[in-house]
Amino acid sequence: MFISSTTAAMGATESLRFLLDQRGASKGPPAELLGLMKDIPADAQFWGVYAGGPFDLGLGGNLANVTKLVNSIQTGSVYFDLRTGLNGVASGECSTDQNAEEVQGALKAFIGLGRLNTPANQPEMLAAWDGIRTTLQDKRVRLYIDVPQNLVDQFLGLWMGRKR
Numbered sequence: 080m081f082i083s084s085t086t087a088a089m090g091a092t093e094s095l096r097f098l099l100d101q102r103g104a105s106k107g108p109p110a111e112l113l114g115l116m117k118d119i120p121a122d123a124q125f126w127g128v129y130a131g132g133p134f135d136l137g138l139g140g141n142l143a144n145v146t147k148l149v150n151s152i153q154t155g156s157v158y159f160d161l162r163t164g165l166n167g168v169a170s171g172e173c174s175t176d177q178n179a180e181e182v183q184g185a186l187k188a189f190i191g192l193g194r195l196n197t198p199a200n201q202p203e204m205l206a207a208w209d210g211i212r213t214t215l216q217d218k219r220v221r222l223y224i225d226v227p228q229n230l231v232d233q234f235l236g237l238w239m240g241r242k243r
Contacts, residue, residue: 091132111154118170119158125167126158148185151178152220165226165234173218183215186222193237207234 080095081087088098108116115128131153136146152171159167173179194208210225226234 115154115156119156120160122160123158123167124161127156129155129171144185148178148182151175151182159224164228165224165231167224169222169224171220173220176218179215179218179220182220183213186213186220197237201233203230204233204237206230 080089080099082098082102088095090098109130111130112128115130116126119126119128129152134146134149136142136149138146151173153174155169155171157167157169159165171182173182190208190211190213193211194205197204197208207226207230210227212223214221214223
């Protein structure tokens with residue numbers, strides 16, 4: 080749902096109705112979201128926070144594991160600064176240390192597959208993949224993305240299925 084020309088919200092229909100009903104009455108986001116927002120730089124052009132809740136991604140077969148991984152993240156945030164490239168951080172707090180290790184392992188595998196699937200005629204794209212890394216501290220997994228400006232369009236094209 081679009082709340083204003085610069086703000087959107089996603090969630091269960093009941094939660095969005097509650098948000099609309101509270102519009103104008105509340106003095107800002109709930110405390111849980113404020114806590115998650117504190118790590119987001121004020122100059123981030125795109126950001127979001129997540130305060131939990133199960134997701135049904137509708138994926139079957141082996142892809143059902145993606146739903147399992149996403150649901151092991153209890154809270155999270157993501158932000159991007161687009162002034163000098165595609166630069167951002169996604170951070171998630173998992174329910175257990177083991178879940179955090181599984182999420183980080185899946186992210187590392189995804190990055191590795193991206194490198195392996197880089198077209199031979201686009202070796203410069205390996206620099207984009209080199210700008211993506213993960214860290215793990217207790218139950219918190221972070222994904223850092225630093226794609227140089229000159230590679231952003233090409234990198235996003237890989238995701239959109241465009242050929243160059």
